Structure formats: C-alpha cells, structure tokens
Amino acid sequence: MRGGPATGPTPPTRGGRRRQPPLAVVLLALTAALLAVAGWAVTRGQADITVAQVGASAGHRLCTAVLAAAGCPADPLTPVQDAIVWQGRAPRVVAAAAVGAGLAVVGAVMQALTRNPLADPYLLGVSSGASVGAVAVLVLGLTAALPVAAFVGALAALAVTLALATGRGGGLSPVRTVLAGVAVAQAGSAVVSFVIIWSATGDSYREVLSWLMGSLGGTTWSEALLALGATAVVGTVLVAQGRPLDAFTFGDVSAASLGVAVTRARWLLLGAGALLTALLVSVAGAIGFVGLVVPHAVRLVAGTRHYRLLPVAGLAGASFLLVADTAARSLFEPRELPVGVLTAVIGAPVFAVLLRRKAHTA
Template sequence: MTALTTAGEAEEERERGVRTVGAGWAGAALGVALLVALTASVCLGSTSVPLGEVWSAVARGISGSEPAPGTQDLIVWQLRMPRALLAAVVGAGLGLVGTAVQALVRNPLADPYLLGISSGASLGAVSAIVLGASAGGALGLGLSSAAFVGALASFTLVWTFARRGGGFRPLRLVLAGVGIGQFLSGFTHYLVLQTGDEQQTHGALFWLMGSLGGAQWSTLALPAAATVLATAVLLARARPLNAMLMGDETAAGLGVDVTRLRRELFVVTSLLTGVLVSVSGAIGFVGLMVPHACRMLVGGDHRRLLPVSALFGAVLLTVVDLVARTALPDQELPVGVVTSLIGAPALLYLLDRRLERP
C-alpha cells in the first residue's frame, strides 16, 4: 500500500508553484477561525448581543439552567446557535462531498451542484413536500430519504450518460451534469408552482436558493450524524482516493477495486448531499471552491485534504450565512445567492487557469 500513500504526493507535485503548509497548522488555524465565525454569527444580527452575554447564555443552555429574563437567551440559544451550528455542519459536509467527487471523477471542476446531485436531491425533497410524502414534516426523515433517492438517481443518470460510447471522459461528465441538473431544476420549479399556495410557493423557492432559516436543535442531529459518518468512510478510503487521481488503470494496478470504490462513494456522496439539501436547500459552489482552496493549503493527499476541507467548508458557510443575514437592513438574502456571487468568479478563474495550462 506504499504506492497508494505516495499517490497524493504525486498529485501535489503537479500543483504548479503552490507552497503548502502542515495539515496540523492549517487545522488549528481553521479551528480558531471556526470558533470566531460561530461567535460572530451568534453575536451579530438585527439585535446585537454582547459577547459576554452570548457565552453566559450558551453556558446556561448547555447546563440546562433556567434562561435569564428577557429575550437575549432566546435569541442566542434557540435561534442563532442552532443556525450557526447547522451552517457549520452543512459547510463541512459540502466541502467533503466536493473533495470526494473531484477525486472520484478526476475533474477539478466537479461539485454536487455542477454534477446535478443537488438538483436531484432538490427534486426529491420538493416532490415529497408537494405530493405529501413527507409525513415527518418539511425537515423530517421522510424528506431526507426523498432527497437521498433523488440525489442518487441523478448521479446515476449523469454517470450513465458520461460513460456512453465506452470509456470515461471527465469533461463529458460535467456537461452531462449541467444538462441533467438544469432539466431537473426546471421540473422542480414546475412542481413548486403547482402547490396552489402562494406563501408555500414563495417559501419553497427561497429554500431552493439555499436557506438556513428553519434551523432548530431538532434538525441538527441527522445532518451532523451523516457528516461524521461520511467523514469516517471517506478517511478510511483516503489512500485509494489518492490512487484514483492517477487514473483507473494505475489505481487498479495498485490493488484498488475501482468499480467497487466508485459504487460505495456514489452512495456516500449522494446520501450526504441528500441529507444536507433536505435541511438547507441547494447551496451551490461551496463544494467547488473549498477543495481547491484546501489543496493550496495542504496539497492533494486526501488524508490531510479531507479533514481540512471539512473545517474550511464549515468556516466558509458560517461566514456566508452571517453575510446573508446582515448584508441588507430589513431583508435576509438566500444563502445560495451569496455563494453564487462568490463561486461564479471562482469558477471562471479555475477555467482560465486550466485553459492556460499546456
């Protein structure tokens, strides 16, 4: 398995002019940044809460003590803290999915949004809402299951199109993902318009653009558990993922069962994407940006890249959600709008860099 260990290092050497730092230092810095981002997210908003009051309210919430008189404990513990933590969990999950998918399909422009996975998950979730299949409510297990089925079906369809004619072409995969994703998005919006309830339609469209406004303590358990489980599964397969970067034939020569690995990771990434979409809607570009930024920090070895990507994604989406809540005085922006404003220029930059390479 030594060759598998060095596969990520070979990929790192192909990064032109990129100086990396130790994963320990990067992890520590991102951990501090996450703590600062979470604190700022709880402190800031339409009603600012002093830092000392925030920590006091958190301490009372953790210990189960009676909340202090007034509204600050309610704002901190019941409204902002679950939302900040959900943003961190969803960001970590999207960072993991983006890293895994880019290695899986050997395309640095791949992410759940571009490959149509998020669109499939959204269609499954909206179908459950509109058709009444989610007895557990808009954020219940039924919705998560429907989103997972939609994500897996979408990814399978994209993969089938990409492999038509034999062989595997990463560019064809991305193009198939974009085309199928747009088709599924159109059908999803059609279903939303059939609800017959203007308020429900407006809320669903806002959710489809990405929103963490429905965060509650009860909605944290499932995405957190799914993210932790996916992290463990992906880290256990970090070395085979390193080998995949060198191509299917090379990976198979190093003892990797490529077909089985892809099948397993299709299920893992689709499951995690479905769960995340069910609680946050479709948030684009996070899975695209995070792996690239983290490769610049720690290189291409997935044993270091995966945990750092999770931390970076958590920091990024926590900050983005704070911006979405506070950018306009009397209006909250959809999270997906903010990530698109950041991610679209990042995508153009990545495309430009690839075109410049010989």
C-alpha cells in the same frame, strides 16, 4: 539565479514542489478561525448580545445540566435573549458549519472520482431529486414534512442515476456517471419547473424559491444535529479513503495497479458522498458553489494529497458557509437573502481568480 525566479511567494522545495505547512498547524489555525467566526455569527443581529454573554450563558446551561441549579451562576441573558441565541442563532450556526464542511468534503471527493475539476456534490442529480420532493410538499402546504420529502427525493434521484450509470459487471465509469447525473438533474429540474408553474401560488411560491436557492432560516436543533452527525460520521469515512482517492486521480488502471479495488471503492465513495449530500440538502436546500470552489481554494495550502485536502476543505467550507449565512441574514435586515445567492456572488469571482491563477502557472 539560473532557471528563473520562483513563481510564488513560497519557495519551492526540491523537485519544484511548494513547501507545505504542517497539517496540524493548518488544522489548528482553521479550527481557531471557525470558532472565532461562530462566536461572531451568534452575536450578529438586531438584539444586542455580546460574545461574553453567550459564553456565560453556555457555562450556565452546562452547569445546570451537570449540577444543581442553585450552585450555578445566573444566566446573563433575558428570556427573550436566551430564546434568540439558543433557539434561533445557535442551531443555525451549527447547521451552517456542518453543511459547509460536508459539501466541501464531498465536492473534493467527486472531483477526484470523476477526474473533473467542475464536479460538485450535486453531480449525481441529488439536489434535483431533493427539489422535487421539497417542492411537492411545499405546494401542498405540508412544510413540516419538507426534510423527509427532500431526503426521499434525493435518494430516488441517486438510485436512478446509479442505475443508469452502472454498466455490465457492476462497473461505474466516470464519464457514464457524469452523463447519468446530468440527465437526472435535468429531468428533476423540468419536474420542479412544471410543479411551480402549475401549482405554486402566494406564500408557497416564495417558500419554494427560498428553498431552491438554499436557506438555513428556521433551522431547528434536530435539523442542526442531523447535519452535524451526518457530516461527522460520513465525513470521517470519506477522509479515511484518502489513499484510494489519490490513486483515482491517475485513472482506474493506475488505481488498480496500486492495489485499489476500483469498483468497490468507487461505489463506496459515490454512495457515501451522495448520502451525505442528500442529508445536507434536506436540511439546507441546494446551496451552490461551496463544494466546487472550496476544494480548489484550499489546494493552494493543503496540496493535492487527500489525507490533507479533505479535513482542510471541511474546516474551510464550514467557515465559508457560516460567514455567507451570517451575511445573508444580517446585511439587509429585516429582510433575509437565501444563502445560496451569496455563496454564488462570492464563489463565482473566487473561482474565476483561481482559474486565471492556474492558467498563468500551467
């Protein structure tokens, strides 16, 4: 065959582009995979509980919420099992899926806005600001205030980053934004290190390290629903901006020529992405590699158009973090690893493979 063989298993269409599966098929498959992973995750642990029991218990709870309890089937779980599933595992599963989806979507947005393939949700120094707030309350023993303090710290870091990055006329250039984020992140890391060395001892030291590496242990329903609601609302806003994001990948001049209000769109996308990241970090800590690796991985299936990429990245990120978190709490029982350790262990090799693949196809 003249012109050489195809470079991959999927035959190219006209113009050299790979034929992409329909978006509805991809989303349906990823949704089914996410539900399967969630069912597996909620049954993993020392207590012997099956998916059928969890499903029957969910039906019992739904029935009693709608109808009189007398007309509903009995709950197959014992009181102890019920507490393990509905107060321990279920909110953690919901939070892991929501946090993974949100980080993956924001990572894809940041990579498009800055035209930087190494960009991630923490680009604007949000995680460092959240870490300062979280560490401050942990060393003071005010654990209950951790989510609030982390969120306030993240917003403070975001405000400083945007203030440094904003030029005359209110413009935000990608290079200046990245540099401002790096500066704020380094300053936040220095403050965290100082506080840990100066003040953290005993249990507070372990709590600080666990949070800094990312952890979903002890997640409550209020935190899980906060992460889910934030991802659903802000994620929808970001997904709806697929056209401006496509334009940004070609530069500001090209985006403006396509009718995009560059300054307003960049402020909206950066603000929404940073706000979502701040909320997610306040719930789960700084979990790395999800927002960096997942967008690159799903581009192999979804392509580069953001109306396809963002929802696919969200579902893939949810499953990825859910698997990582379940492994973190079950591989070394009764000990639990911070989930950020496993995302790095999984994400670094995957990212290396993706880099090598792109190097061979470039």
